[in-house]
Amino acid sequence: MNRPVYTPISLDVNGRNYRIRVDHRWTLLRVLRDSLDLTGAKRGCDRGECGACTVIVDGKSVYACQILVMQVGKRKVCTIEGMGTVSNLHPIQRAFLENDGAQCGYCSPAFILATKALLDINVDPSEHQIKRALSGIICRCAAYSRIIESAKECIGTLDEKSKN
Amino acid sequence: MVIGKSVQRRDLPEKLTGNAKYTADIKLPGMLYGKILRSVYPFAHINSINSSKTLKLQGVVSMLTPFDVPTGYIALDMPILDTTVRFVGDEVAAVAATDEYIAQQAIELLDVNYSPLPFVLNVEDALKSNAPKIHETGNLIGSEPIVLIRGDVEEGFRNCDHIFEETFTTPAHSGSALEPRAVIAMWEDDFLTIWKCSRGVHSDRKAISSALCIDPNKVRVIGPHLGGGFGNKDESRLAAIVAILAYRAGRPVKIELSREEEFIAGRCRHSTSTHIKMGVSSAGIISAIQVETIMNTGAYLASGPGVIRRAGQAALYLYRCPNVRYDGYLVYTNRPSAGSYRALGAPQGHFALEVMADKIAHSLKIDPLDFRLMNHVDATGQPGIRVTPPSEIIDTQPVEGGIPFSSNGLRQCLDLGSTAIHWRNIKASNYSDTSVKKTGIGMSMFIYRGGPGGKAQARVKLNHDGTVQLITGLMDVGEGATTVLCQITANELSIPYDAVRATFADTYYTPNAPVTAGSSATFSTGLAVQRAAGLLKNSIISFVASNLDVLPSDLEMKDGYVYRGSSSNTKLSFSDIGYLTRETPLEINASLMPGSKDFIINSFGAHFARVEVDVTTGQVEIIQYIAAHDSGQILNPSLAVNQVEGGISQMLGFTLTEEMIIDDLTGGIVNPRYLEHKSPTILDIPPIEVIFADVLDPEGPFGAKALGELPSIGVAPAIVNAIHDAIGIWVHDLPASPNRILELLDNI
Numbered sequence: 069m070n071r072p073v074y075t076p077i078s079l080d081v082n083g084r085n086y087r088i089r090v091d092h093r094w095t096l097l098r099v100l101r102d103s104l105d106l107t108g109a110k111r112g113c114d115r116g117e118c119g120a121c122t123v124i125v126d127g128k129s130v131y132a133c134q135i136l137v138m139q140v141g142k143r144k145v146c147t148i149e150g151m152g153t154v155s156n157l158h159p160i161q162r163a164f165l166e167n168d169g170a171q172c173g174y175c176s177p178a179f180i181l182a183t184k185a186l187l188d189i190n191v192d193p194s195e196h197q198i199k200r201a202l203s204g205i206i207c208r209c210a211a212y213s214r215i216i217e218s219a220k221e222c223i224g225t226l227d228e229k230s231k232n
Numbered sequence: 233m234v235i236g237k238s239v240q241r242r243d244l245p246e247k248l249t250g251n252a253k254y255t256a257d258i259k260l261p262g263m264l265y266g267k268i269l270r271s272v273y274p275f276a277h278i279n280s281i282n283s284s285k286t287l288k289l290q291g292v293v294s295m296l297t298p299f300d301v302p303t304g305y306i307a308l309d310m311p312i313l314d315t316t317v318r319f320v321g322d323e324v325a326a327v328a329a330t331d332e333y334i335a336q337q338a339i340e341l342l343d344v345n346y347s348p349l350p351f352v353l354n355v356e357d358a359l360k361s362n363a364p365k366i367h368e369t370g371n372l373i374g375s376e377p378i379v380l381i382r383g384d385v386e387e388g389f390r391n392c393d394h395i396f397e398e399t400f401t402t403p404a405h406s407g408s409a410l411e412p413r414a415v416i417a418m419w420e421d422d423f424l425t426i427w428k429c430s431r432g433v434h435s436d437r438k439a440i441s442s443a444l445c446i447d448p449n450k451v452r453v454i455g456p457h458l459g460g461g462f463g464n465k466d467e468s469r470l471a472a473i474v475a476i477l478a479y480r481a482g483r484p485v486k487i488e489l490s491r492e493e494e495f496i497a498g499r500c501r502h503s504t505s506t507h508i509k510m511g512v513s514s515a516g517i518i519s520a521i522q523v524e525t526i527m528n529t530g531a532y533l534a535s536g537p538g539v540i541r542r543a544g545q546a547a548l549y550l551y552r553c554p555n556v557r558y559d560g561y562l563v564y565t566n567r568p569s570a571g572s573y574r575a576l577g578a579p580q581g582h583f584a585l586e587v588m589a590d591k592i593a594h595s596l597k598i599d600p601l602d603f604r605l606m607n608h609v610d611a612t613g614q615p616g617i618r619v620t621p622p623s624e625i626i627d628t629q630p631v632e633g634g635i636p637f638s639s640n641g642l643r644q645c646l647d648l649g650s651t652a653i654h655w656r657n658i659k660a661s662n663y664s665d666t667s668v669k670k671t672g673i674g675m676s677m678f679i680y681r682g683g684p685g686g687k688a689q690a691r692v693k694l695n696h697d698g699t700v701q702l703i704t705g706l707m708d709v710g711e712g713a714t715t716v717l718c719q720i721t722a723n724e725l726s727i728p729y730d731a732v733r734a735t736f737a738d739t740y741y742t743p744n745a746p747v748t749a750g751s752s753a754t755f756s757t758g759l760a761v762q763r764a765a766g767l768l769k770n771s772i773i774s775f776v777a778s779n780l781d782v783l784p785s786d787l788e789m790k791d792g793y794v795y796r797g798s799s800s801n802t803k804l805s806f807s808d809i810g811y812l813t814r815e816t817p818l819e820i821n822a823s824l825m826p827g828s829k830d831f832i833i834n835s836f837g838a839h840f841a842r843v844e845v846d847v848t849t850g851q852v853e854i855i856q857y858i859a860a861h862d863s864g865q866i867l868n869p870s871l872a873v874n875q876v877e878g879g880i881s882q883m884l885g886f887t888l889t890e891e892m893i894i895d896d897l898t899g900g901i902v903n904p905r906y907l908e909h910k911s912p913t914i915l916d917i918p919p920i921e922v923i924f925a926d927v928l929d930p931e932g933p934f935g936a937k938a939l940g941e942l943p944s945i946g947v948a949p950a951i952v953n954a955i956h957d958a959i960g961i962w963v964h965d966l967p968a969s970p971n972r973i974l975e976l977l978d979n980i
Contacts, residue, residue: 072333093333105259106250107254108249108250110256110410110411110459111256111412111488112410112411112412113490113491113905113906114490114491115491117491117905117906117907118491118906120410147250148248148249148250152249154245157245157249161245161248161249164244164248165241165244165245168238168240168241168244168871170248171460171710171878172409172457172458172460172461172709172710173247173248173252173459174254174410174411174460174710175410176247177248180248199914199915200915202914203913203914203915206410206911206913207410208407208408208409208460208462208882208911209710209878209882210879210880210881210912210917211874211878212914213881213917213920214874216914
C-alpha cells in the first residue's frame with residue numbers, strides 16, 4: 069500500500085472555506101465525515117451503489133464516496149448541514165417531516181439533497197422525473213411511497229431564497 | 233386524545249438535518265480503527281497465525297487471534313474467536329491501528345495457516361450420515377425435528393375427498409440495512425462502554441459481559457440511532473472483539489463493517505424447503521394439513537430455533553383445521569449464518585401454505601377468496617381442547633385448539649381488501665388479453681404474534697420543569713416506537729405530546745428491556761408505559777390532594793393541569809407540581825409480563841395484488857396492491873401506513889429479485905452488493921393502499937396489537953398467486969425472477 073501523501077487544499081462546503089491537509093486517497097465522503105465532522109452524509113457502501121453519501125457539488129447530486137477530495141477543486145459542495153436547522157427547517161425538510169418521509173433516517177439527508185438538486189433545475193417535475201432523480205438512493209426501510217409524497221409536496225413551495 | 237393521531241415522528245427533525253448520531257458518526261479522542269480478517273475457506277482448521285509482519289507495521293496497536301482470545305462464548309456454538317472457521321467470511325482475527333488504511337494493511341499481512349476441511353453447503357448433503365460435522369453436536373439441530381401436532385393428520389387424510397401435495401422453496405436473502413454494523417468500545421479502568429448498532433441494549437450487555445466474563449454492572453451499552461435493523465443487528469460477537477482490542481490498546485476502538493461484510497457477516501433470512509400435504513373435501517373444507525420444513529441455518533444457530541418454530545405457525549393456525557402436523561428441521565451448513573429477519577420464518581411458511589391454498593382452490597374450481605372465507609380461522613380459534621393450565625399465559629404461537637382469540641379481524645381484512653380491489657368484478661370479467669403483457673389478480677392472508685413479548689418495564693418521572701420523562705431500555709429500531717410510547721404517556725396523563733421527553737436504549741439510565749423483536753414494542757412496552765403513566769397520574773393527584781388538603785376524588789387532571797373540581801378555577805400546573813416536588817421527584821416504575829391467560833393474542837391481514845406479466849421478458853410489474861391489516865387500534869396512522877408500505881416494498885425483493893447466491897466450489901457469496909443482490913429501488917414501488925380493520929383488542933394498550941413484521945408476510949404468495957392468474961404457471965421457488973418465469977413458460 070502506498071505511503072500517505074498529504075497536500076494542503078481549500079474546500080468550499082456550505083459556503084464556508086475550509087483549509088485542510090488531505091491524504092490523496094481520501095474521498096470527499098471521508099473528508100466530510102472525518103476531517104470536517106459533517107456526518108450527515110452517510111457511508112452505506114463506499115462503492116457508489118446505495119447513495120447514502122449523496123451531496124450536491126456545483127448543483128448536481130453526486131455520490132461523495134465516488135469523488136476523491138483532490139478532484140473537487142473549487143467546486144461548491146452542499147451537504148445536509150448546509151440546509152435548514154432543527155428549529156428552522158428548509159421547506160424540503162419540512163415536507164419530509166410532514167409527510168413522514170423516512171423511517172430509520174439513514175438515507176434522509178441523501179433524499180433531501182437529491183430532491184433539492186432536482187427542484188433547483190426543474191421547478192415542476194413529474195412523478196416519474198422525481199422517481200428518476202431519486203432512484204440512485206436506496207431506502208432499505210423502503211419508505212419510498214412517503215419519500216415520493218414528500219418530494220411532490222415540495223413542488224411550487226420553494227421560493228428563490230430556498231434555492232442555491 | 234393524542235392516541236390515534238398522526239403526530240410527527242419524534243426524532244425526525246434531527247434525522248432530516250443530519251444531526252442525529254448513528255454509531256459510525258461518533259468519534260472519541262485517541263480512537264483507533266479496527267478491521268477483521270475473515271476466512272477464505274468455508275470450513276477449515278486454523279493451525280497458526282504468523283503476525284510478525286503485522287506487528288512490525290507502524291501504527292498497529294492491538295491484535296486479537298483465536299490463539300490469544302479469552303475463553304468466553306457469544307452463544308453456545310460460538311466462541312469469541314475459534315480455531316475452526318465455518319463459512320467464507322467467518323471471523324479469524326482482528327487488528328486495531330491508528331487509521332483504517334493501516335488496519336486493512338495489517339490484516340492482509342497476517343499469515344494464516346489453514347487446513348481446509350470438506351464442507352457442505354446444502355441441507356440435503358448436510359443431513360447425510362457421512363456429512364462433515366460443522367459442530368460436534370451434529371448438523372441436525374437438537375438431533376431431531378421439532379414436531380407439533382393437533383388432532384390426527386392420518387385420520388384427516390382418511391376422511392377427505394382430495395389430497396394435494398407440493399414442495400416450495402425460498403432462498404436466503406439479506407436484510408442489509410443501509411447502515412453497516414459499527415461498534416465503538418472504550419474502557420475507563422475496568423468499566424466498559426460500548427456504542428453499537430443494536431436492537432436491544434440490555435440483551436447486548438448480558439451477552440457481552442458474559443462472553444468477556446465481567447460483571448454486567450461494569451458494562452454500559454448505548455444504542456445510538458439505528459440505521460435499519462429489520463430483526464438483524466442482535467448479535468454481539470463484533471462488540472466483544474472490539475472490546476478486547478480496546479482493552480489491549482488502552483484506547484477506544486471503532487470497527488465499521490464494509491457493505492460486503494454486512495452481506496457476508498450480517499445475518500440473512502433462512503432458506504427453506506417446505507413440503508406440504510393437505511386433505512380437502514369436494515366442497516373445499518380442509519380436514520388435514522401436514523407440513524415439513526427444512527431450514528438452512530448456515531454455520532451458526534443464532535435465532536434459528538425461533539425461526540423454524542414460527543415457520544410452522546401458518547400451517548397450525550391460519551386455517552380452521554382439526555388435524556395438523558408440522559415437522560421442522562433446522563440444519564447447520566457451511567453457509568453464512570442466517571438469523572433474525574423481519575417475521576422470522578413466517579414469510580417462508582405462508583408462501584408455501586398460501587400458494588398451496590390457491591392451487592387447491594383452482595383445482596376444485598373454487599374462487600380463492602371463497603376458499604379462504606370458508607376455511608379461515610375465526611374468533612373462536614381452532615377446534616380441540618385447551619392443554620395450557622388455566623393459570624398460565626397462552627402462547628402467541630399455540631398448537632392446541634379450544635382457545636379463542638382476544639380479537640380476530642381476519643374476516644374483516646378479507647372483506648375490506650377484496651372490496652377495495654373489486655375482486656368479484658375482476659374475477660367475473662373473464663379478462664384474457666392478447667398482448668404480450670398479461671394481467672392477473674392474486675391474494676394471500678396471514679396470521680402472526682399479536683405483540684406479547686418478554687417482561688416489559690417502563691419508568692416515568694415528573695421533571696421539575698413540568699415535563700414528564702419516559703425512560704425505557706427499549707431500542708427504537710427506526711420504526712417509531714419512541715413516538716408511539718410518548719403518545720401513550722401523554723394520553724394517560726392528559727398532557728401535550730411535546731411535554732413528554734424520552735430516554736431510551738442506554739443500559740446506564742434505563743430499566744431492563746427485551747429486544748425490539750416480534751413486533752412487541754407497542755403492545756408489550758406500551759402496556760408497561762401505560763401502567764407506569766397511570767400510576768404517576770395517581771401519585772400526582774395524591775400529592776396535590778395533600779397539598780391543597782382536599783380529597784383525591786375532588787381533583788381532575790386535564791390539559792397539563794390538576795383542577796379542584798371540574799368547574800373550579802383552583803388549579804396547579806404540571807410545572808407547579810414539578811417545582812414543588814423538585815427535591816423528591818414523583819417517579820414510577822412499572823413492570824409486567826404481557827399476555828393473556830384466556831385468549832390467544834394474534835394480528836392478522838390479507839393482501840391483494842394485481843400484476844402485469846410480460847411473457848416475452850418474464851418481467852412482473854405490480855400495478856395495484858391492497859393491504860388490509862388487523863393490528864387492533866392504530867395508535868399513529870401515519871407511522872402505521874409507512875410501516876405497512878415499507879414492509880411490502882422491502883419484500884418485493886424477496887418475492888421477485890433478491891437471492892444470496894453461494895458459489896458451490898468455494899462456498900463464497902457471489903453477490904454481496906446491493907446491485908447484484910437486487911434490493912428494490914424507488915422505481916420498483918407499486919401504488920399501495922393500506923386499510924386498517926376496525927378492531928379494538930381488549931388486551932392491548934388502547935386496543936392496539938402488533939404491526940411491524942406483518943406486512944412482510946403476505947407479499948410473496950399474493951404476487952405469486954397473481955402471476956398464476958395472469959399466465960397460468962405456478963412459481964414454487966422464489967424469487968419469481970424474469971429468468972424463472974421464462975423457464976417455467978418454456979416448460980408448459
